Amino acid sequence: MLVNDRLLRALHRKPVDKTPVWMMRQAGRYLPEYQALRQSAGDFITLCQNPEFVTEITLQPVRRFELDAAIIFSDILVIPDAMGLGLDFIAGEGPYFQRPLHREHDIQGLRALVDLEDRLHYVMEGIHLTTTALEERIPLIGFAGAPWTLACYMLEGRGGGNFLKARMLLAEKPALMQHLLAVLAESVAAFLYQQWRSGASVLMLFDSWAGLLPGWAMDMCCIDPIKVIVSELRRRTFPEPVPIIVFCKGAGQHCTELMRTGCDALGLDWTTSLGWAKEQTQQRVALQGNLDPAVLLLDDIPAIHAQVDRVLADYGAGPGHIFNLGHGIMPTTPVSNVQCVVDRVHEQSSAFHTGQEKHGCGTNTAIDF
């Protein structure tokens, strides 16, 4: 029984008093207390792999702002790392793998993670410690990278480009790509299930590079693997299936197909109109998003307010909106602007939630918590 269950209610498209708000990368580099920990305690991977630091960092933004959810401090690339690819970070350049999937043989030999409770123990322990510390005040979101996005990094060995190697493999050997995605889907499902067992009450999939997929491969590489993961999680968490948010960046045009993965909410980047997506999906899923993170760089409070108000109005009245950015908070974001957005969402959104009990929630078939 959470003290603040706005996020869960929104995920189930039930009435709320105010639109719940949290932000992708809310725990991270824009916060001075995070920077201080980086200085004193070690690099990003060291922090990620230490459950005490994970807990501390996850809680940092929750102490500052009235957020309606926490999200565990981790990285989408911990699964490939646990598979033996050797995750590392180059300062200023981002992640790379010491042993990317170079040869066909590497891919064919890849098997789903079986010992993830061991290899990713630090994530589960971080979730356990964090949920204990949160004392049921707000829900904790667990997450993973979706198979296509993980495959992009595993084949390219690093980010920063256009993931040509993944796009080439897809065109040349689609069956091999399917094998890779199937192995990853199985691993991701198992990993997210363990996160739920450790205390995460919402799960989120990040397909950060879905927007690079050729149209013909969208089903095969993005939607189908996610469908496998969602079904498996729903089956394993029956009769109270864990709510799942699917965020496929750059793929808002496919929102109706994405809804058919069986997820509870779709994350939308800032390029897709919430109003349009709501119309397309007919409120059969909740929608999460979608303020342009560039807005948080402005030194202009009225302009930030206007943009928050625009997002709220774009979704409009009715349940099922989770306020978020369309992408992660940028490291140069002033802390006071995050405060400004969180407060504005809570202040302005109640007008969109008056008299909702009478409206009902459409075709909502979700389980009551």
Place this chain on the structure above:
Amino acid sequence: MLVNDRLLRALHRKPVDKTPVWMMRQAGRYLPEYQALRQSAGDFITLCQNPEFVTEITLQPVRRFELDAAIIFSDILVIPDAMGLGLDFIAGEGPYFQRPLHREHDIQGLRALVDLEDRLHYVMEGIHLTTTALEERIPLIGFAGAPWTLACYMLEGRGGGNFLKARMLLAEKPALMQHLLAVLAESVAAFLYQQWRSGASVLMLFDSWAGLLPGWAMDMCCIDPIKVIVSELRRRTFPEPVPIIVFCKGAGQHCTELMRTGCDALGLDWTTSLGWAKEQTQQRVALQGNLDPAVLLLDDIPAIHAQVDRVLADYGAGPGHIFNLGHGIMPTTPVSNVQCVVDRVHEQSSAFHTGQEKHGCGTNTAIDF
């Protein structure tokens, strides 16, 4: 009267014997004869500003491959350069401006180009020389950057990022952004008109960063300025309006709205299905695209063939398809793969064009050439 008028016929959705094919950046770095000219004659800007070199480089791919169109060798950033921003290129990093639009005052003071026949004379002269050299064998495409994409570079001063400055200005001072876009739309229309007068028989607009626009600003920043340009060009080239191709990368989901700009064809990147877009636009515009340029990096002819065939099948039977890539040819592309694609399109596409005369072309209201 062109010897090969496949492109013009496809633009007017008239029957053709084979699907016309050309490729974005077909004149460029992947060609050894271009590299040789770079070595002997000078850097990119030197080549761009010399009409003889422009002609030579534009013709280089036409000599090698059976392309159905040539596109003038130039750059989308010549307009801001002519406006005084000082275009330069850093080796390996791309374009930058010596004098970007830093202050509000810079933007407010910006006026549409009036002396472009003088300042961009090198483009018109290059077009004139090239059309003379082409001897009416194939059409020559003239082009320009669309206002939003030009604004992105002019505000940021360079490429390579996510154009945060343009996104911030848009959120903070939308009226100032509108002023900038209006000035650019007027300049682009005048520039394209001059290209047509100099001999270009098709014009193309590149909105390369349309995919960065927030949903709410799509009309204001992309569609409306393009509509202004298209109307102006149709008016000034009446009663035989010049055919116009609009390519808004990352904005395939908006294809029906983009069609309403009055253009003759929409370019589509590789992430949007041609079949889906054809259904959406009901063949009221031609569609251009959309092979993933990553496919041209494969050392696997059967795989390249399969991908070409997939694009042809995705568009299917009927007039109005212009085969192209979903983005420019990459510099590391083997020349033989470009040959392979051009030949495959011509070989395989005739099957999609049998008996078309009987079908008619839907609501085609285009002028007969």
